[in-house]
Amino acid sequence: xxxxxxxxxxxxxxxxxxxxxxxxxxxxxxxxxxxxxxxxxxxxxxxxxxxxxxxxxxxxxxxxxxxxxxxxxxxxxxxxxxxxxxxxxxxxxxxxxxxxxxxxxxxxxxxxxx
Numbered sequence: 001x002x003x004x005x006x007x008x009x010x011x012x013x014x015x016x017x018x019x020x021x022x023x024x025x026x027x028x029x030x031x032x033x034x035x036x037x038x039x040x041x042x043x044x045x046x047x048x049x050x051x052x053x054x055x056x057x058x059x060x061x062x063x064x065x066x067x068x069x070x071x072x073x074x075x076x077x078x079x080x081x082x083x084x085x086x087x088x089x090x091x092x093x094x095x096x097x098x099x100x101x102x103x104x105x106x107x108x109x110x111x112x113x114x
Contacts, residue, residue: 006063010097012106013056021105025060029100033060033068036093040086043074058097070094 008025015021025033057071066079075093076085088094098106 008063009061010058010100011061012058012098012101014054014107021101023101023105025097025100029096030060030062032096033093036088036096037068037075037077037086040075040088040093043085043087058094060097068093070097 008027008030009022010025011020011022013020057069059070060068062068064079066077069076069078070088070091070093073088073091073094074085075088076083
């Protein structure tokens with residue numbers, strides 16, 4: 001990666017009033033996440049309600065203003081005005097992304113939200 005604009009970043013939406021933890025994602029993890037995304041079925045139902053406090057999902061930010069947001073069995077891809085949601089019934093995308101975080105960056109009780 002030649003610049004931070006090209007870096008893949010993961011973030012967990014868990015804090016209110018302070019910055020959420022974010023980390024650089026390795027290319028092998030990105031490849032795994034893209035494979036999972038490509039195998040998911042479409043999702044057209046309303047997006048799951050997010051908690052007001054605590055864990056509210058995680059996201060993968062990629063080059064060219066691309067974001068995949070994962071929460072409660074749904075992953076939504078967003079790029080500019082484009083948006084597409086897919087089922088992640090086993091929450092593998094979400095779990096893989098969170099598991100890529102460096103040790104100690106996420107609070108210990110986080111796995112109970114999955």
